[in-house]
Amino acid sequence: MSLRAWSRLHTWTSLVCTVFLLLLCLTGLPLIFHHEIGHLTGAEVEAPVMPPGTPMADLDRVVAAARAQRPGEVVQYLIWEEDDPAILYLSMAPTPISPPQELRTVVIDARTALVLDEPRDEGFMYWMLRLHTDLFAGIPGKLFLGAMGLLFVLATVSGAVLYGPFARHGEFGTVRSGRSGRLRWLDLHNILGIVTLSWVLVVGATGVVNTLAEQVLAVWRADQLAEMVEPWRGQPPVAEPGSVQAAVAAARDAAPDRKPFFVAWPQTMFSSGHHYAVFLRGDTPLTHRLLTPALVDAETGRLTDLRAPPWYVTALLVSQPLHFGDYGGMALKIAWAVLDLVTIVVLGSGLWLWWRRRRGAAA
Incomplete structure (x- = not known):
């Protein structure tokens, strides 16, 4: 030129x-x-100070607290706070297949299973x-x-x-x-x-x-996730998922060097109709951003698959923190x-x- x-x-x-x-x-x-x-303005929820080594509550108790806070709704996602594992965010919705704009967040103390806040999408940062x-x-x-x-x-x-x-x-x-x-x-x-x-x-x-991001997720669902859940093709979705605590434990047993970051319930965008999807991450600056999906049968609590995400998902996961430094x-x-x-x-x-x-x- x-x-x-x-x-x-x-x-x-x-x-x-x-x-x-x-x-x-x-x-x-x-x-x-x-x-x-968020910390300066008070918009960030902070967990109460407790003695070091305080044990975490059973995740099924946490889910029960969230459902009691919003009766008639179901949990779609459970997310650990990135900087404070004592804080859990639970995304609630009217149904398992409700769109993202209908989600409401309940913040719960991971040690006591007590509700800390129910923030709304508003304010300057939003x-x-x-x-x-x-x-x-x-x-x-x-x-x-x-x-x-x-x-x-x-x-x-x-x-x-x-x-x-x-x-x-x-x-x-x-x-x-x-x-x-x-x-x-x-x-x-x-x-x-x-x-x-x-x-x-x-x-x-x-x-x-x-x-x-949405297009990458759609390709992953049609590609790797479809391959991981092929044996359950055509079966009706799970009506009442079992213990989420058992699902997280099964995923951690399969990858002891990784920690859970978030859990997707059956029928949500990040899972199938039959599985909990437990997304795990590492401890190093790089692996902390790279998520590995582990699929756990929502009825039996048995791990069915765990594999590294494809390159296009990895590119997205690396791009997100790099964009904001x-x-x-x-x-x-x-x-x-x-x-x-x-x-x-x-x-x-x-x-x-x-x-x-x-x-x-x-x-």
Whole structure:
């Protein structure tokens, strides 16, 4: 491609996606620190202080407490709090096949089986998350933002290509002084774009992958999960699932080096009509993000299958924490925030430069 073609590609891909990318950068900034903001505002539920080594309650007691809190509803998912295993989140719904928008969360102390809270989807962080993930438009909104992410990656790559000839004829990172304000901003726009190039490509690509979560789940259900539950094809779903405590114990016995992260009940999106799906994770920074599904017969409590997820699920699981810098502690979160702010400057200056050029051309 000629430099003229690269210039047109950079201009139009940038113009189409920049407004939406500015929105994503602005909403993504508080999401980097969502745990810390939750603790400061009191939105994060904290378990009561108890002596170290306090034993965990039987999970069947926990489920019974959640069902007593919301009579007439069933549990779809049980999730361990990532930073505090003493807190359990139970997703309740009218039926096992109710859609995600009908789920309600009950927070329970894993040691006492007492209900701690029943949070609602509201508040500043909820609005930021919905705007960042789907613009309150569900799957179409996610796919639209994924398309904007692809355009952003193309704009970034084409910008790097265009900066190459300029860098060869002068010193790398030169900001020309004594010239017009537009030229200074152009140089600043270019150098900040090059400095953040690798980060932008990583965050942009992982963001695109994250928008495909529902599609990845659908492929996994039709591929690996269908193969794992083939012997039960055509059989009616389990009417009354058995002990979830026994299911988790069977999964942990099969993979003693891993810990449970969440349990999906029969008939939900992450399981079949006959199984509990217990998703296990490791203790290292990498394996902590990689989930291994273990299927347990919901009637007998017997493990029926356990296998590593396929590559496309692994790509999704790795992309999620990498997108928000949520795997390296506070230092990495601060670095992510700084780079996010620099990207906002790059996007804003790009719009201003285009407007100045159009105004100059008209004059």
